[in-house]
Amino acid sequence: MRSRIMQCLGGAVAMCMMAAGQAWAQESGPVDGALGFQPPATAVQEQVIAFHNFVFPIIVVVTLLVLGLLAWVVIAYRRSANPVARKFSHNSLIEVIWTVVPVLILVAIAFPSFPLLALEERVPKADIVLKATGNSWFWDYEYADFGVSISSNVLDAKAAASARKPYLLGVDEPLYAPVGTIVEVIVTSNDVLHSWAMPNFGVKQDAIPGKLNQSWFKIEREGVYYGQCSELCGTRHAYMPIEIHGVSPARFAAWITEKGGDASKYKPVVQTAALSSAQE
Ligand SMILES: [Cu+2]
Structure with missing residues (x-):
């Protein structure tokens, strides 16, 4: 609740109140009509x-x-x-x-x-490495160390509504990442320029074909976070969102197994530092 109040302070109180009723308006996620930033996760x-x-x-x-x-x-x-x-x-x-x-x-x-x-x-010493590859028009993700690779495609309006996810932000195959873990992100592209941007993480990294760009994040609290391609990349630029579930290491290990990877290669590291704007 405190996060919503903080968000309202930054913007229009009435609009936040209206938006609070939305099914997908979770603590971590974006809120229709809100002003200011989404609650920070890093x-x-x-x-x-x-x-x-x-x-x-x-x-x-x-x-x-x-x-x-x-x-x-x-x-x-x-x-x-x-x-x-x-x-x-x-x-x-x-x-x-x-x-x-x-x-x-x-x-x-x-x-x-x-x-x-x-x-x-400056990317700190990474606990795990994620590769994010832009495609026209979806994202591929790979945790090479654990043998997991997935493709995230946008949900159409009907599928998003039935999955109770925000349309144009929700994807069919969300990416999972463990909290309290330094995740290095290698960002590249298979075709044109894209940009991998996660507002809650403070990450926006260009995806350039033939080039490996680096960024990193350490999610401090569990939640569902949404981002979008932020480089005008073509007709379906608006339809290649990013959905990341920040989960406990145990849940992350289970997800690796669900996706056919080898969870035994994953060594959980949890180094949580409370955010000063931490949510309850
Ligand atoms: Cu793009």
Whole structure:
């Protein structure tokens, strides 16, 4: 419940209330009409949200200041109010101010942004490795170490409704991943450019044919998480969603077996670190 309240705080309370009745509006998932971010499932996404909350007020203030200056110039110095324009072209003080202040703002933004970028980009020592391959228009997944490979295809509207999954996000064959485990994701493509994007995880990685891109996630709490291809890739770009079930290691081992893999090769690692915005 707390997650829903947090989400509502970031956006429109009434809309959240309306959306709360939806069958698939789970704690972890997206909510129709909501504003702001989905609840974070990884420490990376938690920091992405914190960074957003830091930068957003700066953007608002700068935008309002520029808008105000423009309005002032347009109104106060319009032709009828100011028929004879002054002809000076330099003012050292104001030039120093409009150079130094933006530099200071950019430095203030850069300081927290670089460690976050490094956290996202530097893949820690992985516990398990997942390969995600984009195809026109579905995703292939492979846990090569356990001999599991699946294809995820979008559910049509009727199938999604009967599976109680969000249409255009739910898939026929969801991917499972254990919580508390560092999962390295190798992202590539079989055909055109795609992008493997999971909003709850803070992951968005281009899928490029002939190239192996890396990303990683460590899911901190169990749940069903949805993502989408985020690179305009063709006519069915909107129909290649991602559905990941963050599950306990025991459930993950069972899933490996269900998919015909060798669960004995899977060594459960659980290193949970509570998220500061943790759900009950
Ligand atoms: Cu795509």
